[in-house]
Structure formats: structure tokens, C-alpha cells
Amino acid sequence: MPVLQSVPAASSRAGEAYGRLPLSFEPNVGQAGVPFQFLARGSGYGLFLSPTGAVLVLARAALGEKHPPSETPRQEQRTTAERHGPSSGRRSLADNRQPPLAEREVTALRVDLVGAAPEAAMTGRGELPGRMNYFKGSDPAQWRANVPTFSSVAVEGVYPGIDLVYYGNQRQLEYDFVVAPGADPARITLAWQGAEEVKVDAHGDLVLRTKAGEVRQHKPIVYQDVGGVRQEISGRYTLRSGPATASDQAATRVGFEVAAYDRERPLVIDPVLSYSSFLGGEGRERGWDIAADSEGNAYVTGVTLSTNFPVADALQANFGGGFDSDMFVMKLDASGTNLVYSTYLGGTTEDAGFAIAVDAAGNAYVTGLTTSTNFPTANAFQSAVAGTPPRGLTVHPFDVVVLKLNPTGSALVYSTYLGGSGEDEGIGIAVDSTGSAYVTGQTTSTDFPTANPLQAAPAGAWEAFVTKLSPDGTALVYSTYLGGLAEDYGEGVAVDSAGGAYVTGITGSTDFPTTPDAVQTNYNGGFFDAFATKLNAGGTALVYSTYLGGTNEDQGLRVALDAAGSAHVTGYTFSTNFPTTPDAVQPQLGGFTNELVAADAFVTKLNATGSALVYSTYLGGDSTDEGWDIAVDALGNAYVGGLSLSTNFPVTANALLSTNAGSFDAFITMLSPSGAALTFSTLLGGNLQDDAYGIDVDGAGNIYVTGRTISTNFPTALPLRPTPPDNFFDLFVARIAPDPMLNVARAGNTVTISCLHSLAGFALEAAESLAAPVTWTPVTATPTRNGLYDTIVLDALNGGQYFRLRRP
Structure with a gap:
């Protein structure tokens, strides 16, 4: 499985050593029930x-048991939607089941x-x-x-x-x-x-x-x-x-x-x-989400069906899921060459991690779901699974799990179930500066735990929820249903410095709660609309709430915030009339209009009051494109990760991969704060299927991506091994550093050159004219770090009129 590896150095570069992991040996202190010492x-x-x-x-x-490369996430999602609606495609593991031992070669x-x-x-x-x-x-x-x-x-x-x-x-x-x-x-x-x-x-x-x-x-x-x-x-x-x-x-x-x-x-x-x-692993892995801290460490969660979870150092001997899955959580150091920690988390049946967040101290917060009655708990608000197995079955319905790992991964600060008598699924998580975790997802439970609720009871069969836990995980600050008479699913959550919670998801309800000044107060039809909702700090009132959608199907999957409090939402749409803005990068649907075949990703930025679109754009080509996660840097640039089947997905000149290399490819796209330009956009993949599900960006502009791949030639900077063609899907983790972009400003006789990224390793050069032949002269000034920028100040009378960066 090509994990902990990044993409090849090109006009946009990946860390040279990211993913160089040695084989590691651990003493047997009881974690492996075998009479061996290491x-x-x-x-x-x-x-x-x-x-x-x-x-x-x-x-x-065994051959014939692999995940068919032609099977798309959309097809996978449709299958599970027949039971639980669209968002269960995120947690559906039916396509990931391990074959029985008799069907594997051991x-x-x-x-x-x-x-x-x-x-x-x-x-x-x-x-x-x-x-x-x-x-x-x-x-x-x-x-x-x-x-x-x-x-x-x-x-x-x-x-x-x-x-x-x-x-x-x-x-x-x-x-x-x-x-x-x-x-x-x-x-x-x-x-x-x-x-x-x-x-x-x-x-x-x-x-x-x-x-x-x-x-x-x-x-x-x-x-x-x-x-x-x-x-x-x-x-x-x-x-x-x-x-x-x-x-x-x-x-x-x-x-x-x-x-x-x-x-x-x-x-x-x-x-x-x-x-x-x-070198393929026994089962399948998928990285669902990734977060980066201020030091460049990457935190990943997802799902594995491998009893020997093949992530570099491979961790536990005791896979707990039987023929079901376990959650995993890992932390990589800034070089990508060392696992700070990596662990299974799970019980004896199905467990999965779908979202991860990290606080300033390096504690990792994870949410997901479990059917295990013995999922590890500590300092729990709810110490046992709440539901009972349906008649004739032995497996309990899903409960949400929420947990906090300390910075070394050596202890659970807390770990708790969260659920009622029905199905409960944790899909998105965020953390505020006090260490309170905010979780969203969906539930069929009429007795889902509530506290100080905006909506005390469900209105439909599947209802979104929003829950805020205390920093120690032992109490609910608030917990509320959110939805209408039809199906509603919470997919992503973000939190601002004042404790306001921003939620996006999917609704089929014509009576989903909206506010009078919302961008879109009415359901526009189709199977589902996306929604974007902001709750006040107490969770007791809507600051704003709006539909986002056209007359076909629209799904909101993740939300991120900028410093001004603008919510950025991504997902995908089949609607030809999805709300867009005039200066959008792509104002029209690029794919087919057949609902069952093609969709485009969308990226929407709302203003701080939720009353207007700052920008809203399609993002896609001539076939299926889906946005699965979004992050925003300190300057307001939005970074979107997802998957594309299009032969003409919009990419930039410095793309790592410009055209589709196989089936679905992952994509990583950076949009300017105004949404009027693609600053960086690339595909990432090999000859078969590659999907990106999680994305984050650090203060230096490095992009972190996780997902899954089945490609035998998935691009790597330092390939440790190939993925065999008869393999299941495997996890990948990548870090990408787009080329630095110069901002040049002149005030009087002073020229200020600034760059969000570090200028280390680049030569700044100046020219008086761009008329041929151009003479570029090195600029010898030393940059200073000014907040997020490397900055150089020059005398306009003694310097050039044009500037460029060049790798020596």
C-alpha cells in the first residue's frame, strides 16, 4: 500500500524525504499473543x-476478490443510499469487507x-x-x-x-x-x-x-x-x-x-x-481525513480491514474487527519519515474513523462510528453502546464514537460512545481553543443524547445532529437535532474563535430550518440539497441557515472557515442551475447532465452573515468530479481535495499531473480568496483508481492529502514498493508544496516583495525589462519573516522592475 509517501518533485514539489519509513521492530510486551520476543x-x-x-x-x-477499479465512489454511495441515504456512502464499508480466510492466500x-x-x-x-x-x-x-x-x-x-x-x-x-x-x-x-x-x-x-x-x-x-x-x-x-x-x-x-x-x-x-x-496487505484501507499542526506534523484517521495494518511500521498484532473494520489514527512527523504514533482503535466488530482535528497542544480529536460493545473508552460521557441488536441479529446498531488522544498517542484523554437506540454516525469534527470538540453526523435515534437543544426531537427518520462536548469529554455542553421531515445528514463542521459552529451537509427536507436573510430559503428539488448552517456559541439559535442547491441533486460534504468568518463549503452537484457567482472560475456544469452518471464538485464561499455568496463555482470537467474536503489558509485561499473521472479537469500549468491517468484520479485545487482564479490545481493518481477524501494546509502553505488508491503506479517521491495489481484499495498520504507566489507592491521609492511560502532554496532575480534578450540579476537581500510571509524590501531606484524566483 503506497502510504506515507508523497508525489514526485516537479514544478510543484513534495518533500524529498516524505514517506521514507524504515522497518521497525517492537518488543512483545503482551500486544501479540504469541511466544516471540520481537x-x-x-x-x-x-x-x-x-x-x-x-x-x-x-x-x-485472492484474485477476483479485489475491488473492481471501475467501481466508482458514486456507485458505491448509491448502493448504500437505498438503505440510509447518501451520507452513508462515507461510512459504508460493504465494498471493503475482507474475504474470508478461505478466500485469501495466507x-x-x-x-x-x-x-x-x-x-x-x-x-x-x-x-x-x-x-x-x-x-x-x-x-x-x-x-x-x-x-x-x-x-x-x-x-x-x-x-x-x-x-x-x-x-x-x-x-x-x-x-x-x-x-x-x-x-x-x-x-x-x-x-x-x-x-x-x-x-x-x-x-x-x-x-x-x-x-x-x-x-x-x-x-x-x-x-x-x-x-x-x-x-x-x-x-x-x-x-x-x-x-x-x-x-x-x-x-x-x-x-x-x-x-x-x-x-x-x-x-x-x-x-x-x-x-x-x-506487499498488498490483507485488507483494504482508506484515509478519510487529515489534519496538520503548526509544526508540520500530519494526523490521519480512517478505516482498515487488514489484520496487519500495513502502514510503514505496522502496529498492533491484535486487529479487533474480525471480518469487519477497525479505526486507525496515526501521526507523522514533519519530514514524513517517522511515525510519532500509529494505532488501531476498535473492538470486536465494525469501527471506523471519519474525521480528525488537532489542537494547539497536539492532541488529536477523532469521530467515527462503532458497532463494537467493547470499543475502548476512558473518562466517557457514555460508557456503553446504547442500541440493541435488531431481532434475529447479534450486531448492535452504529453508535458515534468521539475520542481525544494525547500528543504522543500513548493515552486516551477521553473516549466515549454517543448515541441512542437507533443508528448514530459521527462524520465531522472540529475543536475550539478551549479543547471542546464539536461533532456532526446523523441519527435515527429518537433518544439521541441532547442538552440545551435548538431542536429537542427528530422530525424525520434520519436527522442531522450537532454536539459540543466539554474539554474533558465527560459532559455535553449542548447537543441538538438539526433537520426537517425528510432525511438530513451532517457531514462537516467548523468552529470560529467565538465558539460559533458552522455545519454543512445534505437534506431532502423541504422544511429544513433556514433563516429569513439566507442566500437560499427554499428547497430547490432533486434528491437532496446541500445546506450551510451557523449555530450560536450556546447552540441554542441559528445565526444563519441556508440551502445550497439547484433542481437536481446537491451534497455538501465539508466546511472550513477563514479569518473573517466566511464559511467555505465543498461537495458535489448534478444541478445545471447550482447557485454560482458571475466571476466564478467555472460558472457552468462541466459534466453530463445525466443524474446517474456525472457531477461536478462545487466550491462556495458565504459572507460572514450567510446572506450572500462571496463566490460560488463549479469545479470539474466532462465526467464525474466530487469535492470531498476543504481547507482555508490564513490569507483566505481555499484548498479542495476530491476525485475526478474527467479527461479535462481544470489544472494549472504547474500541475503534477495534467490529464487523467486511469479511472478516477484524486485532485487538489487551490482557489484565490476571491474565487476568480485557480492558483494551483493538479490531478494525482496512477493507472487505476485514486480518491482524495481529506485535505489540510499548514501555515507554510504545505498541502496534506489522504485517501485511497489501487493503482500499481501511484506517483511517489521515494517509492518504497509497488502496489500489486491484485491488491485491494490502500491508504495514501501525501504532502505537496506548491511553488511560491510573489506579491510585489511599490510605495514611493520602496518595493516590497513578499511570499506566503518560504523563499529558502530559491533565488530571487530582477530585470529592468522583459524585452529580449532579458538579463536577470540576482537580488542579494535577505528575506525576513513578517507574520506568514517572507518579505524583502528594496529601493525602487536601484532595483529592477520585474522579479522572478528560480531554483538554482
Whole structure:
């Protein structure tokens, strides 16, 4: 799965090291119910180590069980809409179910070190910054926090005078036998069990054929260090006869044959185990949302069906979801090369994370849903699932979950259920400066928890809700239904500095609550309209509330705020008469008008009172385009992430990918504060399907994106491995830094040049004229940071009239 990797450097650049994650090993402190001392996990494999051997568990989805690349999120959403309406497409995991074990190819390869010392000491070396945290189930005694991780594991004295060291990366495992002077490498014997065939091929590789595919150990590299220079020694694998191991009479014994070498010096035997055939993971992953803090750390939540969640360091041995899903939460450092933490969160049935927010201290707030009766709780407002299984079923209806993780991910500050006797789903979350979390979603419960409500009871079968929790998670500050007689779904929420909550979502109600001065007070028809609503700080009154839609179907999916209190909404529309403004980037629907086939994304900015559109525009091409998330920077630029099937999606000259590369591609678009121009717009994807669902932007203008991909050639800056074509959808995380844009202003004899992004790594040059031939002269002034800008002030009489940035 191509996760924690970013897009290739081009005219817009991605962090060079973003996604360079090592293989990590963790001590077994009870998180894995197996008698091994260390473990490591990755895409499609689990590795368990003891002093006398190792077990490598490999899994690959059976052919024919993959998610069809042609299946669109729209089709997926329509299927679930028949049951619960459109927003259940966000939480529907029916397309993500793992096939039963009988339908997956799973192999366990065991290697015993014949004659090894069981008392040999195992130690972790090269401690990594990341920590593993296991919050599985509702019993805190079973949780494990702050489990350290290491870049290698050493087994000292596995044979007399011989040490064994395991290390590697997400693509391959290496292990070195370090033979001390005078020790005998012929004592090393590996007894392999679990392979259908073991052979040494013509290239000298050891090939193990299994029912799940081929595992290959490349010809061993044997060398000695002589005066600081590596001197290679001829060596090869040999298949040996002899007594089988006690545990498996069918074990195949393999040793090493080494040519003459200096026995007064240490000798290193270095096999490399390659398992690229299995790098797909057992199940599917999807990144639903992402948030960035002021230091450039990225926080991601989503859903996984992999028992070995293959996110770089792969975390818990104890996937809790059975054939259902678990929520995951991860934090990457600013370089993207280290997991600060990453964890499953879930119980024994279905769990999913849909939205994440982060406060100034680095606490992460997550909402989603669960059917698990043993979801991990702490300091909970509601400590148990509220609903009961329908007659004849054993699975409980969904409850909302809301949780807060501390900055290191080592503890739940709080974790609570939130729900009534029906279906309850948490879809959007925001946090204010006091640490209060605001959650929106939808419910069928007539007894959903309310407090100081604007609307005390539901009017329809599915009703949106808005809930504000206290900073410690133990109480509701307010909680209210929001909706009319038909179906209403809360999808996104944002909060301003005064505690006003802004909500967007989807409504089919002709009586959805609106305010007199709203942009659109009437339902315009079609299946659904989007809505945008602002509640006062107490949640007791509407500041404004408006429909957003035309005569066909319109869905609002996320909302973000700028410094002036203007709400920016994105989603998608099939309406040819969706409300737009005259100077919009795209005033007309770009796709087909067939409701079942094509839609365009939309981006709408309301003024602070909700009484007028600052701008509103379609965003799309000749086929389906959907906006799934939106973020706004300090200058009011809006960043939209979504997915596109169009062959002519609007992109800018500095796009990373200009034309659709396969099925759906992700898109990332930056609009100017006036909405009159696309500052940056690009597609992102490979030969199959790629969808972006979450987006955020940091103070330096870096864009963070998460979603899912099934492409075998998804673009990466530092590709760690490919995604096999028979894989399920996998999570991706990307960070993109658009090229800096210069603002030039002259006042009298002073020219001020400013740039939102850092000017580090660029050369500022000036020219007196653009008439050919143009002479560009370096500007030697040093920029100063002025708020969000790098700024250079020049004397207009001594400088140029035109300026450019250039990478040296």
C-alpha cells in the first residue's frame, strides 16, 4: 500500500524525504499473543522473532476478490443510499469487507536455527522516535502504550561466536550473520517449514514456493572489512540433508558454503529476503481525513480491514474487527519519515474513523462510528453502546464514537460512545481553543443524547445532529437535532474563535430550518440539497441557515472557515442551475447532465452573515468530479481535495499531473480568496483508481492529502514498493508544496516583495525589462519573516522592475 509517501518533485514539489519509513521492530510486551520476543509488521506480512528462529506470516488477497477499479465512489454511495441515504456512502464499508480466510492466500513460513542457543540474548538496536500504542477493547488492563520501536534486532551468541542481526525496510528484510574470528560459519543451518518447494535457482537465489506466491532470498553477500574496505568473499546457499527438526519432519535444511577467507577477521553473511509479491496487505484501507499542526506534523484517521495494518511500521498484532473494520489514527512527523504514533482503535466488530482535528497542544480529536460493545473508552460521557441488536441479529446498531488522544498517542484523554437506540454516525469534527470538540453526523435515534437543544426531537427518520462536548469529554455542553421531515445528514463542521459552529451537509427536507436573510430559503428539488448552517456559541439559535442547491441533486460534504468568518463549503452537484457567482472560475456544469452518471464538485464561499455568496463555482470537467474536503489558509485561499473521472479537469500549468491517468484520479485545487482564479490545481493518481477524501494546509502553505488508491503506479517521491495489481484499495498520504507566489507592491521609492511560502532554496532575480534578450540579476537581500510571509524590501531606484524566483 503506497502510504506515507508523497508525489514526485516537479514544478510543484513534495518533500524529498516524505514517506521514507524504515522497518521497525517492537518488543512483545503482551500486544501479540504469541511466544516471540520481537515482532515487525508490514504490508501483507508479519514477522515474529525468537532466539532460535522466526515465523513469517504472508497474506495476499485472492484474485477476483479485489475491488473492481471501475467501481466508482458514486456507485458505491448509491448502493448504500437505498438503505440510509447518501451520507452513508462515507461510512459504508460493504465494498471493503475482507474475504474470508478461505478466500485469501495466507502462508506461514517458519525457519528454525538448528542447534541455536535458546538462551541467546535478544536486544533492540537503533531506537526509533515512534511508539506503538494498543487500545483494543474496553478493558484498560489489556491496553499497551508507549511500546518502543527499533530499527534492528540483535541475537547475541545464537551460535558460538556468531551473532544474528535483523533489519530492513518495508520492501525487504535483511539479516546478517556476524561470524567472529575463529568461529565456524558451517554451524549455521536454517530449517524452513511451510513451503511447498525450496530450491536454489540458477542465479544462486533461495526460492521458497508457497500457496500464496514466491518468497525469494537473494544470493548471500559474504564479506570482510579489511582496512575499511569491504572485501567480498564467494558464498552460496546449500541444501543439506540430515535429521529433520522435532517440530516438523518436512523441514528443508539450508546452509551456507563460504570460500576461503581470513579467519582472523570477522565475517558477515548477508542474505536479503524479498517479499514484494506480498506487499498488498490483507485488507483494504482508506484515509478519510487529515489534519496538520503548526509544526508540520500530519494526523490521519480512517478505516482498515487488514489484520496487519500495513502502514510503514505496522502496529498492533491484535486487529479487533474480525471480518469487519477497525479505526486507525496515526501521526507523522514533519519530514514524513517517522511515525510519532500509529494505532488501531476498535473492538470486536465494525469501527471506523471519519474525521480528525488537532489542537494547539497536539492532541488529536477523532469521530467515527462503532458497532463494537467493547470499543475502548476512558473518562466517557457514555460508557456503553446504547442500541440493541435488531431481532434475529447479534450486531448492535452504529453508535458515534468521539475520542481525544494525547500528543504522543500513548493515552486516551477521553473516549466515549454517543448515541441512542437507533443508528448514530459521527462524520465531522472540529475543536475550539478551549479543547471542546464539536461533532456532526446523523441519527435515527429518537433518544439521541441532547442538552440545551435548538431542536429537542427528530422530525424525520434520519436527522442531522450537532454536539459540543466539554474539554474533558465527560459532559455535553449542548447537543441538538438539526433537520426537517425528510432525511438530513451532517457531514462537516467548523468552529470560529467565538465558539460559533458552522455545519454543512445534505437534506431532502423541504422544511429544513433556514433563516429569513439566507442566500437560499427554499428547497430547490432533486434528491437532496446541500445546506450551510451557523449555530450560536450556546447552540441554542441559528445565526444563519441556508440551502445550497439547484433542481437536481446537491451534497455538501465539508466546511472550513477563514479569518473573517466566511464559511467555505465543498461537495458535489448534478444541478445545471447550482447557485454560482458571475466571476466564478467555472460558472457552468462541466459534466453530463445525466443524474446517474456525472457531477461536478462545487466550491462556495458565504459572507460572514450567510446572506450572500462571496463566490460560488463549479469545479470539474466532462465526467464525474466530487469535492470531498476543504481547507482555508490564513490569507483566505481555499484548498479542495476530491476525485475526478474527467479527461479535462481544470489544472494549472504547474500541475503534477495534467490529464487523467486511469479511472478516477484524486485532485487538489487551490482557489484565490476571491474565487476568480485557480492558483494551483493538479490531478494525482496512477493507472487505476485514486480518491482524495481529506485535505489540510499548514501555515507554510504545505498541502496534506489522504485517501485511497489501487493503482500499481501511484506517483511517489521515494517509492518504497509497488502496489500489486491484485491488491485491494490502500491508504495514501501525501504532502505537496506548491511553488511560491510573489506579491510585489511599490510605495514611493520602496518595493516590497513578499511570499506566503518560504523563499529558502530559491533565488530571487530582477530585470529592468522583459524585452529580449532579458538579463536577470540576482537580488542579494535577505528575506525576513513578517507574520506568514517572507518579505524583502528594496529601493525602487536601484532595483529592477520585474522579479522572478528560480531554483538554482
